[in-house]
Amino acid sequence: MITLKAATPTAWVSAVLADFDAFLIDHAAAEKKASGMAISMLSHYPDKPEIVRAMIDLSIEEMTHFREVVKIMTQRGLQLAPDTRDPYVNALRKLMRKDSSDYLLDRLLIGGIIETRGCERFGLVADALPDGELKTFYDIITRSEDKHGNLFVDLAALYFDEKNISQRLETLLEEEAAIVLKLPITAALH
Numbered sequence: 001m002i003t004l005k006a007a008t009p010t011a012w013v014s015a016v017l018a019d020f021d022a023f024l025i026d027h028a029a030a031e032k033k034a035s036g037m038a039i040s041m042l043s044h045y046p047d048k049p050e051i052v053r054a055m056i057d058l059s060i061e062e063m064t065h066f067r068e069v070v071k072i073m074t075q076r077g078l079q080l081a082p083d084t085r086d087p088y089v090n091a092l093r094k095l096m097r098k099d100s101s102d103y104l105l106d107r108l109l110i111g112g113i114i115e116t117r118g119c120e121r122f123g124l125v126a127d128a129l130p131d132g133e134l135k136t137f138y139d140i141i142t143r144s145e146d147k148h149g150n151l152f153v154d155l156a157a158l159y160f161d162e163k164n165i166s167q168r169l170e171t172l173l174e175e176e177a178a179i180v181l182k183l184p185i186t187a188a189l190h
């Protein structure tokens, strides 16, 4: 179970609501990247069947989210934009240790943290939107992302002991809180 150490500032929700089209374009990119990350994970660990199975399902689910966001974008006359670097994800990736065992643990825990932050932010968007299709969509996305955080921690528990997981998670969560509070407030997921 992952509990974030810093709440997203309310100014972020206002920025999203002020330019929802920009947010949708960025959200689509984030779903596509999440699907790609799941594929890259299963490619990196072909000898770990639990990871392979979980990442097949996750990549499909994230791609389904991507399809749904693109559908909403199309209804609004929006197009996908070229990929840009995600400062939040890049800052977290820099925390991954190089040793192969540490790297697996860090990769799983950071994956779980990214999912948990996404869930928090989609929940804020869902709460802020007026009743309607968009709000329902973001409620569904929030529930879906809520499961993904735990998925990564459950995978970590297959390969690492509880103390190792909780200590590293604590450190990574502190780092993540510092990273998230330094992010510029824009109509983007991160």
Ligand SMILES: [Fe+2]
Residues within 6 Å of the ligand: 031, 034, 061, 062, 065, 145
């Ligand atoms: Fe997703």
Ligand SMILES: [Fe+2]
Residues within 6 Å of the ligand: 034, 062, 115, 118, 144, 145, 148
């Ligand atoms: Fe997800």
